[in-house]
Amino acid sequence: MASVDPAKKRQLFERLSSIREIVFGVQDGVLTTAGVLCGLSGAVSQHSQVALAALASTAAGALSMAAGAYLGARAEKEVLRAELDLVRADAAEKPYTVQEGLLDELTKEGLSREVAYRVVRLLSTAPKVLTSTAEAKMFGLGGPMTSKPALDGLVMGIAFLVGAVVPLLPYMLITVPRYDLGGALGATALTLFGVGYFEGWLAHRGDRWRSGMRFLVIAMSAAAAGYLIGLAISPLGAAAG
C-alpha cells in the first residue's frame, strides 16, 4: 500500500492554494497587456509610444494586483478570525453546542448517530482537537485561515508581471508594423492556451485541451474587443490633437 506523508501532502496543498493567485495573475497580466497593446495600436501609430504605455500599464497593473490580493486576503483573514473568536468564546461557555453541532455534521456526512457520538466523545477528551475539528466540519474553516496575505500579494504581483512580459516582449523586439502586434498576440494565445492546459493538468482533468481552448477564446475575445474599442476612439485622439 502506498504510504502518504501527511506533512508533505499538507505542504503540497498549501502550495496549491497559491494556484488561484498564479492563474489569475498570469491571465490578467497577459490579457491586460495584450488588450492595451491592441487598443493603443488601433489608436496610436507610433510603435515606441505604444510600448512605453504598455510598460507603464504593466507596472501599475502588477502593483495594483499585488496590493489588491494582499488587502483582500488580509481582510478575509481578519473577518474570519473575528468570527472564529466569537465561535470559540461561545464554545468555551457552552461546549455541548460544539459537541451537538459536530455530531450533527458527522451524521449528515454518513456516520450513524451512534458512531458519530463515539467519535465526538473521543474528540472531547482533547478540547483543542474537538474545537479545531468542529471548526473545520461545522464552519468549513481551515483553508482560508492558512492564507498568507503578504505571500498572496507577492505571488499575484509576480504572476501578473510574468504574464505581462509575454505579449510585451515580442512587441518590443519586433518593430515591423502589424508583425509586432501579430507576434504579441501569437505569444498571448500560446500562453493562455498553456495556462488553461496547465490548470486542467493540475486538476487531473481529461479535457485539458478544452480547458486550454477556453482560455484562448476568452483572451482572443478580449483582445479583439480592445482593438475595436481603440479603433472606435481613435478619431477622438485625432480631434484632440
Next chain:
Amino acid sequence: MLKPGDPAPPFDLECALDGRVARCSLAKISTELVLIFFYPRDFSFICPTEVAGFNKALKDFIDEATAVIGVSIDNVDSHLRWARELGGVAYPLLADPDGDLVRAYGVFDDDEKVALRATFILNRKRNVVFSSSCPLNVGRSVSETLRIVRAIRTGQLCPADWKPGVEFGPTDGKF
C-alpha cells in the same frame, strides 16, 4: 402540548428495559403517578445527563409511587445500545420512531423532527397534572421534578419552593 387537566393519550409501545426489549402500556402501569419525560435523541450530549439522572434518582421516584418513563423517536435497538452506553437504565425507554406518541402529547418539534424536552406527570386517573418543556439545549432538573412529584402527592397547597418539611399553605384555598 397537553396541559394539566387533559386526559393522557394511552400507549402500548416497545421499550428497552434492563437491557432487554419489552412492551410498555400505560394501561398496565399501576403506580399512583406516572412521570413521562420526552427527550430529543439517543446518543447526544445533553440527554444522557437526564436519562442517567432519572435512573440515579429512580428509587426516590419509586418511593413516591411514581413510574418513570423516557420517550424519544429512536427505535428500540438504539435505546438498548444507548442504555448500555449509559451503564444500564432501570426504567422503560419507549421507542416512538413514527413520532405518534410524541405528537399525541403535542411535543413534536417540526423543525428538528425530534421530541421536545418535555415532562408530564399523570395522576391515578391518568390525567395530566403537570406539564413543562425546556429548550432543546437545556437539560431538565431531576431534583426539581422529584420535588414536584412530592408536592403533588401531598394533595396540599404547596407554596413556592416547597419541599418536605416545609409548612403547607392554608387549607381554605385562600392562597
